[in-house]
Amino acid sequence: MKTFNLKSVMMSLALVFLVGFWGCNDENVDYKGPSVEVDQTSLTFETGGGKQILTVKSNRNWEATLEGTDVGTWLQMSPAQGSGDGKIEVTALPMGESVTLRTAIIKLVASTLTLTIPVSQGDGGVVGGTPIYKENCGTEVQQENGRWPYTDQYTGWERGGSKDQSAVTYSGSGANVSNSGPAFDPADGSSFSGAPYVGMSYSTSGDRMFQISKINIQGVTDLTFTFGAIFQNAYSNGATFGPVTAQTFKLSVSVDGSAWAEVPYSTSADPAGGNWYLCSTAFKVPEGSTELYVKFETNGLVSNQGTRVDDFTLYEGGNGDLINPGSGGSTELTPITIKELTDRITSTETP
Numbered sequence: 001m002k003t004f005n006l007k008s009v010m011m012s013l014a015l016v017f018l019v020g021f022w023g024c025n026d027e028n029v030d031y032k033g034p035s036v037e038v039d040q041t042s043l044t045f046e047t048g049g050g051k052q053i054l055t056v057k058s059n060r061n062w063e064a065t066l067e068g069t070d071v072g073t074w075l076q077m078s079p080a081q082g083s084g085d086g087k088i089e090v091t092a093l094p095m096g097e098s099v100t101l102r103t104a105i106i107k108l109v110a111s112t113l114t115l116t117i118p119v120s121q122g123d124g125g126v127v128g129g130t131p132i133y134k135e136n137c138g139t140e141v142q143q144e145n146g147r148w149p150y151t152d153q154y155t156g157w158e159r160g161g162s163k164d165q166s167a168v169t170y171s172g173s174g175a176n177v178s179n180s181g182p183a184f185d186p187a188d189g190s191s192f193s194g195a196p197y198v199g200m201s202y203s204t205s206g207d208r209m210f211q212i213s214k215i216n217i218q219g220v221t222d223l224t225f226t227f228g229a230i231f232q233n234a235y236s237n238g239a240t241f242g243p244v245t246a247q248t249f250k251l252s253v254s255v256d257g258s259a260w261a262e263v264p265y266s267t268s269a270d271p272a273g274g275n276w277y278l279c280s281t282a283f284k285v286p287e288g289s290t291e292l293y294v295k296f297e298t299n300g301l302v303s304n305q306g307t308r309v310d311d312f313t314l315y316e317g318g319n320g321d322l323i324n325p326g327s328g329g330s331t332e333l334t335p336i337t338i339k340e341l342t343d344r345i346t347s348t349e350t351p
Contacts, residue, residue, distance in 0.1 A: 034060045034111035041245040042266040043106075045092040045121040054088040054117065060110040064088055068104030068119075075104050075119065092121050103282065103319070105264060116246055118266035133161040133168070133215045133292075133314035141177050141196040148178035151198060151210060161314070163216040175200050175210035175296075183239045184230060184308060187274030192228050193311050200249075200298045201232075201306030208298045213257055215292040215314060217285065224318030225253075225294065226280040228311040229267070235304040243269070244277035247299060249307055254293040255285050259326035282318030 036058040043052050056062060063081045066072065076091040088106075095102065106117040138156030141148065151170045154177040159165040179195035186192035200208035217223065229249075233242035244267045252260040265281040285292065296309060 032059060034058075034113050036060065036062060036108060036110035036113050036115060038108065038115060038117060040117065041243065042118045042120070042268065043090060044268075045119070047095045047121065049092045049094040049121070051089060051091045054090055054106070056082065056086045056088060056108065058084060058086075058110045060084075060113075062086075062108060062110040064106055064108045066104055067107055071104040074102055074121070077106065090119070092119075095121060116264050118246065118264060120266065130162045131160075131313045131315050132163045132217065132220065133165050133312070135159065135168075135212070135312045136193045137177060137196045137198060137310050139196075141179055148176040148199070151175045151177060154196075156196065161216075163218070165216055167214045167216065169213045170211070171213065172198075172200075172208070172210040174203055174205070174208040180239070180308065184232075185274075186276050187270060187272040190270050190272040190274060190276065192270060192276050197228075197308045197310035198296075199306060199308045200296065202298075202301040202303055207301070210296045210309065212294045212312065213291075215294070216290070217292045217314070218290045220285075220316050221287060221289065222282075222284050222317050222320065223292070224280060224282045224315040224320070226278060226311075226313045226315070227309055228276050229279050230276050230308045232304070232306045232308075241275040243267075244279065244307075249299045250297040251281065252295045252297070253283065253285075253323060254295070254325050255289040255291060256325070257291075257293045260293075260295065261323040261325045263323065282320030284320050284322045286322070 036056065038057075039055040040052075043054065045052070061081070061083045064077060065080070066075055066077055068075075074093045074095075076093075078089050079086070080088075082088075090106070092102075102121040104119040106119060108115040108117065136158055138154070138158055141154065141156060151172040154170070156177070157168075157170060159168050176199055177196050178199050179197075180199065184195070184197075186194055198210050200210060229244045231242050231244050231248055232239045234240045246264060246267060248267075250262060251265050252262045254260045261283075263281045263283055265279045267277045267279050270276045270278065292314070294312070296307075298307060301307075
């Protein structure tokens with residue numbers, strides 16, 4: 001019959017406890033979630049090419065990749081991976097005389113987080129002229145019973161453009177047409193049209209949505225869509241504003257209103273100043289498409305935050321890639337940056 005020495009057992013347990021205690025030392029445990037930021041939300045190069053530096057701030061290892069049609073023949077990036085804070089040198093080669101626009105996307109992945117940084121080169125001259133669809137949200141809006149009208153209740157829509165856009169409809173979930181006051185006005189000299197505009201603000205019931213339906217695109221497959229946006233990031237004795245980025249909201253397009261493709265978009269601050277941003281994306285729709293649907297969805301807003309969008313403009317042209325509706329994404333869909341367009345953007349109510 002075996003016997004146990006109580007003193008030996010107690011010493012063994014103490015040793016196990018001590019080893020376990022030191023093994024659980026949490027000085028080297030990272031309790032913070034992953035984070036990644038870049039100092040520029042889009043990159044634009046002149047036709048002669050050049051170099052730009054993209055600054056990365058992260059608490060994880062990260063990897064950057066280039067996406068786009070023939071992107072490897074004109075765009076270079078180094079390094080393609082790193083750890084923590086770092087810098088990426090992005091180089092664009094000169095454009096040939098026969099090329100008017102190049103577009104690409106830098107996809108930056110750190111752990112579970114992904115950022116997309118649109119890249120464009122050229123003067124954007126492939127689009128312009130009279131837009132086939134144009135909407136400035138009218139000239140005046142009034143509150144009814146202390147509330148701004150929802151997008152499907154508002155009667156001041158303009159539905160302009162070179163094509164007949166009388167069939168266009170507007171709808172949404174918690175999206176309204178409003179005038180939020182002087183804080184949301186474009187800067188003096190801006191080409192943005194000003195109030196009214198569509199507003200989507202934080203709600204405890206979930207994300208907001210605004211949809212434009214049945215835009216007439218008959219006979220057109222290459223499209224460039226531009227719009228204006230402003231982002232209220234807080235409210236403390238008045239609205240405060242932050243930059244509009246490629247992650248501010250989700251933008252999707254469809255040719256039938258049921259199968260959607262999410263499209264990336266580029267953003268650039270209004271050169272006149274103020275807090276409005278010009279946003280744009282280029283894409284191709286399948287041959288034979290006659291209608292276009294566009295959907296805006298808020299993305300992770302918190303209390304006292306909201307977005308306003310306005311001056312929706314659709315042009316023929318843009319050299320974008322073919323969308324893949326129903327895939328939840330697109331086939332290497334590339335946004336573009338357009339430095340100056342005649343029609344610009346606006347706002348809506350304080351959350």
